[in-house]
Amino acid sequence: MAGGGRFAEEFLGRxxxxxQADVYLLLKFDGNTMEEIASYYDDTAQICLxxxxxxxxxxxxxxxxxxxxxxxxxxxxxxxxSTSMMDEVDVVVPRNRVNDxxxxxxxxxxxxxxxIKSFGHAGDGNLHVYILxxxxxxxxxxxxxxxxxxxxYAKARELQGQVSGEHGIGLVKRPYLKESLPEASLVxxxxxxQVFDPNNILNPHKVCQM
Numbered sequence: 001m002a003g004g005g006r007f008a009e010e011f012l013g014r015x016x017x018x019x020q021a022d023v024y025l026l027l028k029f030d031g032n033t034m035e036e037i038a039s040y041y042d043d044t045a046q047i048c049l050x051x052x053x054x055x056x057x058x059x060x061x062x063x064x065x066x067x068x069x070x071x072x073x074x075x076x077x078x079x080x081x082s083t084s085m086m087d088e089v090d091v092v093v094p095r096n097r098v099n100d101x102x103x104x105x106x107x108x109x110x111x112x113x114x115x116i117k118s119f120g121h122a123g124d125g126n127l128h129v130y131i132l133x134x135x136x137x138x139x140x141x142x143x144x145x146x147x148x149x150x151x152x153y154a155k156a157r158e159l160q161g162q163v164s165g166e167h168g169i170g171l172v173k174r175p176y177l178k179e180s181l182p183e184a185s186l187v188x189x190x191x192x193x194q195v196f197d198p199n200n201i202l203n204p205h206k207v208c209q210m
Contacts, residue, residue: 008074016071017064021054023102025122026072072119076128079117085133087145087172091156092165095125104155105129112151114144126165153180169207177207 008016018024027044031037038060045056059065080086093101102118109116115134120127131148133141153163153176163169163176178186193200193208 008071008078015067017057017059017067018055025053026068075119079130079132083115083132083134085141086130087149088167089129089131089149089152090127090164090167091129091152091161092124092126093156093159093161095122097159097161098122098125098127100159101127101155101161105152108148108151112144112147114148116148121165124165125161149176156180171206174207 016024025048029037029040029044031040041058041060045058048056057064057068059068091101098120105116105118114136115132116129117132118127118129129152131145133145136144149172153173156163157180163173163180169177190208193202196202
């Protein structure tokens with residue numbers, strides 16, 4: 001959770017349980033019994049502390065967990081409400097490179113002078129990064145958005161990632177996908193589409209017509 005917490009608090013009119021860190025990692029446990037789940041807490045907490053966590057909050061009751069997950073669930077709407085327009089960069093990187101990408105985004109925001117907010121799924125390296133227009137002119141918005149996208153997709157490739165973690169490619173990401181995948185993979189995709197859609201009537205003029 002990076003970049004959306006304060007906006008979600010304001011959007012919901014509800015405080016997140018803690019405000020001492022810049023970034024929060026939310027972990028959810030599964031098990032057959034409450035005792036089994038509780039047994040995971042100590043080891044996990046120690047790993048987090050060993051890796052530099054400031055503190056650990058165990059939200060083991062509905063009263064404790066509700067504000068945490070309410071805040072997380074409101075990130076996107078809160079970010080939307082904070083700006084005039086936005087566009088998303090949805091990338092995926094190896095899990096051990098998530099922090100590298102997030103730090104890169106923070107630096108990029110300073111380098112090009114545009115507001116960027118991000119959050120994602122640490123468990124699979126899937127990141128949602130939002131470029132915010134605010135009061136930029138049409139020309140400046142397009143210029144900085146394209147620059148930010150180009151640099152972020154290039155960084156994802158550098159980190160052995162891809163241009164999309166869970167969303168479709170569509171039209172905007174077509175050139176970035178071509179840079180990220182070998183031609184053999186694209187040929188294979190076109191071949192699969194040809195088998196099921198020989199007349200090219202399903203979602204035409206997109207990825208498989210590059």
